[in-house]
Amino acid sequence: MKKTKGFTLTRRAFAYPYVLFLLLFVVVPLVLILLNAFWVDGALSLDNFVEFFSDVTGLKVLENSLIIGFATTLLCLLIGYPTAYFLSKYHASSKVYVLLFILPTWVNFLIRTLSTKAIFLALGIELGMGTVVFGMVYNYLPYMILPLHTAISGIDKSLIEASHDLGANNLETFVKTILPLSWTGILSGITMVFIPSVSTFAISELLSNRQIFLFGDSIQTKFSQNMYGVGSVMSLVMLLLVVLFNLLVNRAGGNDDDVSRSML
Numbered sequence: 001m002k003k004t005k006g007f008t009l010t011r012r013a014f015a016y017p018y019v020l021f022l023l024l025f026v027v028v029p030l031v032l033i034l035l036n037a038f039w040v041d042g043a044l045s046l047d048n049f050v051e052f053f054s055d056v057t058g059l060k061v062l063e064n065s066l067i068i069g070f071a072t073t074l075l076c077l078l079i080g081y082p083t084a085y086f087l088s089k090y091h092a093s094s095k096v097y098v099l100l101f102i103l104p105t106w107v108n109f110l111i112r113t114l115s116t117k118a119i120f121l122a123l124g125i126e127l128g129m130g131t132v133v134f135g136m137v138y139n140y141l142p143y144m145i146l147p148l149h150t151a152i153s154g155i156d157k158s159l160i161e162a163s164h165d166l167g168a169n170n171l172e173t174f175v176k177t178i179l180p181l182s183w184t185g186i187l188s189g190i191t192m193v194f195i196p197s198v199s200t201f202a203i204s205e206l207l208s209n210r211q212i213f214l215f216g217d218s219i220q221t222k223f224s225q226n227m228y229g230v231g232s233v234m235s236l237v238m239l240l241l242v243v244l245f246n247l248l249v250n251r252a253g254g255n256d257d258d259v260s261r262s263m264l
Helices: 012-038 047-053 056-087 094-106 109-123 129-153 157-165 170-181 183-199 215-224 228-263
Strands: 002-004 007-009
Touching (some): 012 047, 012 228, 056 094, 056 183, 170 183, 183 228
Antiparallel strands (some): 002 007
């Protein structure tokens, strides 16, 4: 511990910049959103909530966002799990292969999306719901593969050998041993894909020629039109959905941990 004039340098001191960052870029924006959502014409009011929940178009956008979010997450899981499983088999070069899947994320997502759009146009593919889902999967698939690969690679190989020694075939070993032990990776991947795919903007707008708007696009439009009250309400709705989803995922993870411990 180093002492200076009137100031003691401790571990707690290193946390001050982080606390300041949270206050400026997390707490203050949330407070402003709450004020904009409930404050109308100088008084507390629920008019912004009434306006949003009475808007059929806005609710339809939310519904479309949830549908595309679930579809994107499911496709990423169906593609990502087999990919991560086979990558975990190559112990010596698995990190190199994983890096190849991670490399696209080093490029700005707008550049990736515009490049994808250019490919669709060059091939004469009509832009619409299919191209939006494809763009979502392309952008978020690495975030599914990485936690799955980490979870599967961390499984004790002796447990798999023990399963075979007890007479289980490859399918039974996968269903009863590998899948339960990789559940935490599945939950992490679902969280890392579903939340951004529901709240994203620009990807749907670019890959559908402004035909499909998701919830993130709608929020951005409200703020650009100076409709801060309704935009803040939509932001609160999105925040509530994210919190509820995380609670459900954490609860599922806790229940599965109990099952895994009992199995071991």
